[in-house]
Amino acid sequence: MKDYSLLKINLMGGIVSPGTLQYILLAAREAGVREISFGARQQLLMYVKAETVRGSGIFDLKNKLDISNIDFEIDTDDFPNIISSYCAEEVFPTGQWISEGIYKDIFDGFDYQPKLKVNISDFQQSFTPFFTGNLNFIASNTQNFWYLYVRPKQTNRIFRFPILIYTLEIPKISKRIEEVIWNNPEMDENEVYEKVIAQGEIISQVIPEDLKLPKFSLPYYEGFNRYGDKTWLGIYRRNETFSVDFLQDICDVCLDTKVGQICITPWKSLIIKGIENKHRSLWDGLLGKHTINVRHAANELNWQVEDLSPEGLALKKSIIREFDDEDVRTFGLSFAIQTRSKSEVFGSVVIKKRNIFNGISSVFDIYHTIDFNPNTRELTLFEKGVNKAHVPEILQRLSKRFYAISSKQEVTVVKEKERKSSDLQLIKVHQCKVCFTVYDERFGDSVNNIAVGVKFADLPKDYCCPVCEASKEEFAEVKVDALLV
Known part of the structure; x- marks a missing residue:
């Protein structure tokens, strides 16, 4: 019989009230829990001693949650959470x-x-x-x-x-x-x-039109950030765990300052909205008390690892260290590590572990989405059978490929716009070389009594510029934007 069970609580839409979270934390503490995690589907996850949830221990956590009508699962995942972009509303x-x-x-x-x-x-x-x-x-x-x-x-x-x-x-x-x-x-x-x-x-x-999704760009979701006349706070933990003590203090400050909800993100971080500026010092003090850093590098935040995966986290940390040493740019990309065959991860670059020799050893296959947008589900193989030590090097190559492709696409778009502009907007007119006045047959020349539609070639030989009186011979044919004439 195993010693610990995994208890999962779905937080619908990624929202929980400070009062409800505080109740859960108190019950967890009595059950001996000291740290909890959040999942990619915005759930609350904790490991609990098996006898505690079975009701044979001194404290029955299961009954405590039942009494408060808090839905939970123990060692199962029959009810995946309803997730939402609520956490991004207003702050992005x-x-x-x-x-x-x-x-x-x-x-x-x-x-x-x-x-x-x-x-x-x-x-x-x-x-x-x-x-x-x-x-x-x-x-x-x-x-x-x-x-x-x-x-x-x-x-x-x-x-x-x-x-x-x-x-x-x-x-x-x-x-x-x-x-x-x-x-x-x-x-x-x-x-x-x-x-x-x-x-x-x-x-x-x-359906009036096809869905058009935005280009993927992961916003920086950590630290203190102003929006309107208030502030939101994003909190990310490198090891993807939060101490019960720290979370209890968050609930206390929320309740004291009338912050009504805490948001959980798919990146396993927290967002607290609606912080009034006069309460900023309370949050600074709380972060200081628990020595919480809220300014991690962006290339550490654009990763998704399976829930409760020490192996995946260890690989992520080793890759990031090498990225830092080599000063690798990863803006516009998101990375995902899959160490379990049936798990789902979200990323434009996906690193999949594959066991070989009947599980005695393992290698990694590296994929990317067709257009490097993590919201597209079609993957293409970039490198197969990579030794763990060589994964960072291969990812650097893939990052360079991403930027090369992106640059070509941007140049193509610019050239296409220029081509269309040339085809659709440029027209031929005649311009005075002395004062740069334009003769356009679409408008004629009212000063010289030239009607609309008279071509330049059909103008009288003694035609002169209506501004500087230069002769007809002083005009040159030029192409200009029709909208600017």
């Missing part, structure tokens, strides 16, 4: 119509625990993933309507639902689709739609 403004209130309306509508992974995302942000779920709701340009991309469980097949879904219908349609495809992952997408709609109409709209 997008100008999109979605708001914190809309997210909460959606969360309140879920009266069941989904067995499928549900993602709810603002399409303008690139902080949280779009397609790591089975049901991926992405806000459209039409207010209060969402695209839905379905990925049946245990498949890489993804299809777009043929209508836009109204905000308050998201919980209902999620439940219907789960019931339809749970035991039929290979069901045809048209059949899925027909079976879902057959259960009753839903508020929807036709």
Whole structure:
């Protein structure tokens, strides 16, 4: 019998109130827990002595959570959390119509625990993933309507639902689709739609245009940051664990200063919004008390490792050390490490461990997404069978390839714009070489009584510039932007 069990608490949408978190932490402390972690799907994770959760110990953690109606799982993952981009709302403004209130309306509508992974995302942000779920709701340009991309469980097949879904219908349609495809992952997408709609109409709209996702750019999500007249604080921990003492103090300061929620990000960090400037010193003091650093390098924040993976974290740290030594640029990239075959990670560069010789040894295969956007799921192999010691070197080569491709794409875009500009906007006119006055047949010359439409060649021989009176021979043919004439 194992000594420890993994207890998981889903924090819907990545939100928890300071009061609820404080209650969980007190119960965890009584059970002997000193550190907890947060997962990529915005869950709270802790290892607890097995007898504690089975109820045979002095303190029964399970009953404590049951009494407070806090949903949890022990050594299972039957109910993956509903994740959202709520944590990015306001702190990374997008100008999109979605708001914190809309997210909460959606969360309140879920009266069941989904067995499928549900993602709810603002399409303008690139902080949280779009397609790591089975049901991926992405806000459209039409207010209060969402695209839905379905990925049946245990498949890489993804299809777009043929209508836009109204905000308050998201919980209902999620439940219907789960019931339809749970035991039929290979069901045809048209059949899925027909079976879902057959259960009753839903508020929807036709899809007016294809979804256009932003170019991936991970914002810096740590430290104190001003927005409006308030401040938000991002906290990242290098070992992806938070002490119970530190989190309890966070809850205390939140409650004392009327901060109503704590956000968990898919990058396993915390974001605390709504800090008033007069309370900044309290947060500075709290970070100082626990010696918490909140200014890690950006090339350390753009990584995702599997939940509770010491091996993955160790590899990440060794790669980052070498990146620092070689001063490697990684802006625009995100890296993911997969050490377990069935786990899911999010990144534009994916490092996958592969066992060889019946598990006696292992190597790493390095992939990248087709366009280096982590939200696209199609991977292409860059290097196969890499020894662990050589992984940083291969990643440096891949980073250089990314920048080379990006530079070529940018040059191509610029040249294409110039070509179109030349084709569509440049016209031939005649310009005086003395004073640079332009004769354009589209407008004629009212000073010299020349009508609209008279070509320059048809002007009288004694025509002269209306400004400086230079002769017709002093005009030269030039190409100019039609909009500037």
